[in-house]
Amino acid sequence: MAVRSWFALSLVWYQVLQAVSEYPDINTHRDDKNIVLDGEPRVWKKLVEDPEGPKPFKPFDDKWNRSDSSIVIMIASFREERCSDTLVSMFGKAKFPARVYMAIVQQNHDTQDEDCLEGYCRKLGFAKDQMASCPHIQNVRMLRMKHTDAKGPVYARARQVELLKDTDDFCVQIDAHTDVVQDWDVLTLREWGAIGNEYAVISTYPTNIHDLGKNTQNQWMMPHLCDASFAGSGRVVNGQAGAVANLEKPWLAPLWAAGLSLSRCHAERNVPADINLKGVFAGEEYGRGSRLWTNGYDFYSSARPYLGTYYGGEKHNKGGWGAAPEQMQVAEQRLKTLLRWPGSDQSNATVEALGSFGLGKRRTLEQYWEFSGINTMQQTIKRNCRVNYVPWAEDMQHTVYSEHNNEAASRIERLKAQTMTLVKKLGPAIEAREQRLLEMQETAPMYVSGALIIAGLLVILLWRSRKDLMAKGKARSV
Numbered sequence: 001m002a003v004r005s006w007f008a009l010s011l012v013w014y015q016v017l018q019a020v021s022e023y024p025d026i027n028t029h030r031d032d033k034n035i036v037l038d039g040e041p042r043v044w045k046k047l048v049e050d051p052e053g054p055k056p057f058k059p060f061d062d063k064w065n066r067s068d069s070s071i072v073i074m075i076a077s078f079r080e081e082r083c084s085d086t087l088v089s090m091f092g093k094a095k096f097p098a099r100v101y102m103a104i105v106q107q108n109h110d111t112q113d114e115d116c117l118e119g120y121c122r123k124l125g126f127a128k129d130q131m132a133s134c135p136h137i138q139n140v141r142m143l144r145m146k147h148t149d150a151k152g153p154v155y156a157r158a159r160q161v162e163l164l165k166d167t168d169d170f171c172v173q174i175d176a177h178t179d180v181v182q183d184w185d186v187l188t189l190r191e192w193g194a195i196g197n198e199y200a201v202i203s204t205y206p207t208n209i210h211d212l213g214k215n216t217q218n219q220w221m222m223p224h225l226c227d228a229s230f231a232g233s234g235r236v237v238n239g240q241a242g243a244v245a246n247l248e249k250p251w252l253a254p255l256w257a258a259g260l261s262l263s264r265c266h267a268e269r270n271v272p273a274d275i276n277l278k279g280v281f282a283g284e285e286y287g288r289g290s291r292l293w294t295n296g297y298d299f300y301s302s303a304r305p306y307l308g309t310y311y312g313g314e315k316h317n318k319g320g321w322g323a324a325p326e327q328m329q330v331a332e333q334r335l336k337t338l339l340r341w342p343g344s345d346q347s348n349a350t351v352e353a354l355g356s357f358g359l360g361k362r363r364t365l366e367q368y369w370e371f372s373g374i375n376t377m378q379q380t381i382k383r384n385c386r387v388n389y390v391p392w393a394e395d396m397q398h399t400v401y402s403e404h405n406n407e408a409a410s411r412i413e414r415l416k417a418q419t420m421t422l423v424k425k426l427g428p429a430i431e432a433r434e435q436r437l438l439e440m441q442e443t444a445p446m447y448v449s450g451a452l453i454i455a456g457l458l459v460i461l462l463w464r465s466r467k468d469l470m471a472k473g474k475a476r477s478v
């Protein structure tokens with residue numbers, strides 16, 4: 001969103017590419033699978049999964065392998081000219097466009113900026129008065145704000161949740177200026193499925209648009225987030241992106257990135273961005289990352305460049321957003337309390353005031369410090385590019401983070417978890433039964449409302465025929 005920061009990030013990634021191309025040993029790893037740039041000085045090392053180590057929870061269902069699972073693209077767009085191109089690409093290059101949904105928080109100038117949806121239809125040849133025939137228009141959900149009401153990227157992303165539905169399967173947060181490879185919908189879900197973790201979040205710096213679909217360094221080199229630094233009070237910022245190469249599937253990483261985050265939608269519903277972080281740009285990622293991770297979610301670097309973004313001067317967005325100094329101060333205090341920053345207010349009242357935007361209960365912040373190598377209390381950093389999965393207790397599947405906001409989502413998640421446990425215990429016979437039960441639960445409300453409608457119609461008919469009879473009776477008696 002903020003031009004300068006993204007520009008800085010893209011420069012960082014290019015510096016890595018440059019540096020990497022100077023490593024003499026890159027070609028000696030031509031045949032090695034799953035390697036990461038690590039150590040001091042940096043060398044390519046093998047990534048290995050401990051076959052005996054703890055395993056994540058398997059996906060609850062096979063939705064990642066189905067063509068009718070919905071994918072919601074969540075975009076926070078601030079006066080973006082490329083937003084409509086992103087829609088054209090997303091629908092145009094999907095193998096199954098009917099299952100693609102766009103959830104756009106648009107912050108535009110009333111007269112100077114073209115509406116993202118109108119622009120999309122215009123580019124497909126549908127003028128404003130023909131928009132009803134514009135393809136997939138019913139799949140686009142818009143939340144329109146004045147640009148003067150914008151309060152930074154976290155605030156806009158927090159409002160994306162208002163556009164989500166309980167039935168949404170996969171959620172992808174990306175920037176407004178994004179392009180994709182052909183069949184991206186199938187390819188990205190397959191990548192997610194290959195991980196084998198219901199709580200997996202594929203997250204990294206998105207590929208530069210010019211490298212979209214390309215085999216960088218002939219080694220499928222991809223960014224891997226394992227560096228961060230302190231950037232002032234309450235703020236940890238992702239640093240120079242490390243690199244992984246020749247991945248056979250996405251690989252576990254310690255840090256989360258806002259520019260690309262693909263997961264089951266329960267991650268977005270259960271751990272939404274904190275709407276109180278107005279005016280925050282730097283510091284967003286470690287804050288949200290620590291909340292996602294303590295809620296049991298895991299971050300993975302993408303294995304292939306399926307999604308790409310325009311960086312720096314190519315983004316074509318205009319101007320910036322502002323937040324009041326008091327709002328920014330509130331945001332800073334919240335981040336400090338969340339991360340137990342030195343000198344932060346750790347009173348029960350203040351910690352509780354984080355509300356549903358506090359840490360999760362499935363893992364602790366101490367565990368995240370250890371895992372990420374970044375200790376926000378001690379203010380120390382230890383680079384951790386090769387990380388191992390940290391397990392959490394199966395019975396914690398039922399503790400969903402902000403239950404008051406997400407009754408429906410948590411009920412579904414609980415039901416699924418219970419079903420999975422039963423299926424495991426009692427075998428395939430029960431599986432068919434469970435499936436039938438689930439289907440019945442879905443259709444039962446339909447039967448009930450159908451019966452109510454029919455009963456209502458009957459009452460009206462009876463009443464009318466009675467009135468008719470009475471009228472006829474009256475006519476006769478006159």
Ligand SMILES: *[C@@H]1O[C@H](CO)[C@@H](O)[C@H](O)[C@H]1NC(C)=O
Pocket residue numbers: 064065066067186190
């Ligand atoms: C599901 O998996 C099968 C077997 O790997 C594959 O042939 C099929 O294309 C997959 N479907 C989707 C939508 O990914």
Ligand SMILES: *[C@@H]1O[C@H](CO)[C@@H](O)[C@H](O)[C@H]1NC(C)=O
Pocket residue numbers: 348
């Ligand atoms: C804070 O809350 C915890 C449990 O909710 C309690 O054990 C502790 O005594 C409280 N601390 C203060 C200072 O009130």
